[in-house]
Amino acid sequence: MRKIINRQRRRSFGLIALFFVGWEVACLVSGMSDLILPRPSQVFTTMFQRMPILWPHILQTLMTTMIGFALGVALGVVLGAVIGVSRTAYETAYPLLIGFSSIPKVAVVPIFVLWFGSGTVPAVLTALSICFFPIVVNIATGLATTEPELEDVLKALGASKLDILWNVGLPRTMPFFFASLKVAVTYAFVGTVLSETVASNRGIGNVMMTASSNFNVPMVFAGLFILAGMGIALYVVFSLIESRVTGWANRKNDFAAA
Amino acid sequence: MQFGMTIIAAMAPPAVLPAKDLTDPHAGRPVPAVELSRVSVTFGQASDSVAALAETNLRIHEGEFLALVGPSGCGKSTILRLVGGLIQPTEGVVILGGREVAARALRIGMAFQNPTMLPWLTIEQNIMLPLKIVEPFRSQFRKEKRGAFRDKAHDLLAQVGLKGFAGKFPWQLSGGMLQRANLCRALIHEPRMLMLDEPFGALDQFTREELWAIMQKMWLAHKPTVLLVTHDLREAAFLGTRICVMSARPGRIVDDAPVPFARPRTIAMTFEPDFVALNQRLRSLIVEARSGATVSEESL
Ligand SMILES: Nc1ncnc2c1ncn2[C@@H]1O[C@H](COP(=O)(O)OP(=O)(O)OP(=O)(O)O)[C@@H](O)[C@H]1O
Numbered sequence: 190m191r192k193i194i195n196r197q198r199r200r201s202f203g204l205i206a207l208f209f210v211g212w213e214v215a216c217l218v219s220g221m222s223d224l225i226l227p228r229p230s231q232v233f234t235t236m237f238q239r240m241p242i243l244w245p246h247i248l249q250t251l252m253t254t255m256i257g258f259a260l261g262v263a264l265g266v267v268l269g270a271v272i273g274v275s276r277t278a279y280e281t282a283y284p285l286l287i288g289f290s291s292i293p294k295v296a297v298v299p300i301f302v303l304w305f306g307s308g309t310v311p312a313v314l315t316a317l318s319i320c321f322f323p324i325v326v327n328i329a330t331g332l333a334t335t336e337p338e339l340e341d342v343l344k345a346l347g348a349s350k351l352d353i354l355w356n357v358g359l360p361r362t363m364p365f366f367f368a369s370l371k372v373a374v375t376y377a378f379v380g381t382v383l384s385e386t387v388a389s390n391r392g393i394g395n396v397m398m399t400a401s402s403n404f405n406v407p408m409v410f411a412g413l414f415i416l417a418g419m420g421i422a423l424y425v426v427f428s429l430i431e432s433r434v435t436g437w438a439n440r441k442n443d444f445a446a447a
Numbered sequence: 448m449q450f451g452m453t454i455i456a457a458m459a460p461p462a463v464l465p466a467k468d469l470t471d472p473h474a475g476r477p478v479p480a481v482e483l484s485r486v487s488v489t490f491g492q493a494s495d496s497v498a499a500l501a502e503t504n505l506r507i508h509e510g511e512f513l514a515l516v517g518p519s520g521c522g523k524s525t526i527l528r529l530v531g532g533l534i535q536p537t538e539g540v541v542i543l544g545g546r547e548v549a550a551r552a553l554r555i556g557m558a559f560q561n562p563t564m565l566p567w568l569t570i571e572q573n574i575m576l577p578l579k580i581v582e583p584f585r586s587q588f589r590k591e592k593r594g595a596f597r598d599k600a601h602d603l604l605a606q607v608g609l610k611g612f613a614g615k616f617p618w619q620l621s622g623g624m625l626q627r628a629n630l631c632r633a634l635i636h637e638p639r640m641l642m643l644d645e646p647f648g649a650l651d652q653f654t655r656e657e658l659w660a661i662m663q664k665m666w667l668a669h670k671p672t673v674l675l676v677t678h679d680l681r682e683a684a685f686l687g688t689r690i691c692v693m694s695a696r697p698g699r700i701v702d703d704a705p706v707p708f709a710r711p712r713t714i715a716m717t718f719e720p721d722f723v724a725l726n727q728r729l730r731s732l733i734v735e736a737r738s739g740a741t742v743s744e745e746s747l
């Protein structure tokens with residue numbers, strides 16, 4: 190079992206490496222200008238050479254994203270819980286939320302800048318406003334899908350709504366919640382970078398903006414790679430937390446396969 | 448109904464300890480543990496409303512094991528949910544231990560056909576769930592009693608033949624095993640009243656018979672008041688001290704008779720002539736109730 194997984198993992202790493210090699214070779218063979226598409230080797234070289242300059246920006250983007258994400262999670266959990274528990278809240282808030290989530294966030298950044306000036310604050314808010322939606326939806330769905338029979342058993346024991354929420358609703362929602370965290374954290378990056386590109390003098394978004402106006406294309410790509418790397422890293426972190434905390438939701442399959 | 452209509456008198460003195468102190472000083476006759484008087488339940492709004500129960504009267508006495516049978520959809524589960532305080536009657540009153548059912552803590556143990564174990568808890572934790580909700584266990588749960596509670600859970604599991612499965616998760620157990628655990632969960636807080644809605648419905652014949660015996664043993668040991676809804680007439684006659692037969696929807700009790708067989712009853716007894724005769728009588732009553740329903744539906 191373990192062996193198969195390892196072999197599979199090795200194969201997929203191999204394929205990813207092959208992708209970059211292919212890219213490198215294609216650029217060399219076709220003589221592509223690095224003003225249009227730099228080779229991966231150029232991108233990585235730029236990234237490592239300019240790391241001292243890039244590092245504070247990486248930290249800035251990471252910090253902004255994490256703050257926005259944390260706030261988004263808090264807001265998403267509260268809203269999702271309210272919507273999942275109360276029918277009235279569901280019917281009022283859902284249309285509003287769907288309306289809000291359909292607004293392209295590029296259109297919102299100028300408003301945040303207008304209110305709070307450029308810099309970190311609008312970036313945090315943009316990250317928040319993009320990432321809280323999947324959390325709301327997942328928490329609300331999780332809470333709404335409790336088994337009526339179990340609820341009856343507990344109510345007959347004299348359980349309050351809060352008892353049921355605490356003992357059944359919340360634990361049942363955890364798999365939904367953690368699944369949404371993985372998605373939300375990548376969304377939060379998108380929000381941060383979006384705002385940094387438009388209105389900030391710090392962060393990876395700003396670095397890429399500046400680099401592209403100087404036609405420093407390898408630097409633009411270095412920014413992209415860094416963002417992708419951070420996104421993958423956080424996704425992996427939350428996947429690991431998910432499988433630890435809510436393993437019960439997937440155990441059945443493991444059991445059958447073992 | 449052999450008890451007449453002295454229901455309102457039973458409502459008057461609110462007993463302090465409803466479960467134990469069951470003598471009504473005014474009437475000089477035991478207050479029934481459960482009393483439904485002229486209860487009607489209608490689901491839905493005017494145009495597409497369904498009358499599940501119409502003017503149903505039912506008394507269950509302390510320590511009685513009442514089996515409720517009747518055609519499908521006649522309102523058996525509705526009666527159970529009324530007694531459990533999960534729904535309110537549209538008309539009439541439901542009285543428990545001399546007090547009207549309202550939104551209050553009842554300490555009723557319930558088990559349905561579907562075991563509904565929580566997948567993130569072990570069997571032991573699942574079974575202990577009522578103790579986290581019902582007083583006085585609830586306030587003792589975090590304190591020294593936890594170990595004692597666990598012993599109790601293990602003891603119950605052993606009684607239903609699930610020794611050694613306490614630490615397993617629900618997905619590691621078969622359907623029959625889960626149903627055994629479900630019974631344990633309904634019993635752990637020592638309820639004075641048990642509401643069972645076809646708890647053995649989805650099991651094979653042999654497991655079912657084994658669980659009847661276990662159920663009988665537990666009832667003989669603690670004498671809780673039990674209301675068992677079932678489709679299995681042998682089950683009703685094996686377990687019940689009394690069997691009520693309901694008519695088709697809107698349900699009312701059309702037959703109410705004690706089960707005379709001595710306890711503890713054995714599976715072998717279920718094949719004896721008296722037992723078979725009782726089963727046949729019940730069967731014909733239900734067939735009659737069902738045919739009544741078909742006619743009335745055709746005439747619509
Ligand atoms: N929540 C509900 N909303 C609307 N109608 C309901 C509801 N619950 C029950 N009913 C209706 O009330 C009637 C009685 O239902 P009930 O569940 O009590 O039947 P039952 O005797 O338990 O049937 P079965 O033996 O099939 O379980 C049925 O006709 C059903 O359609």
Ligand SMILES: [Mg+2]
Nearest residue numbers: 523524525644
């Ligand atoms: Mg039913």
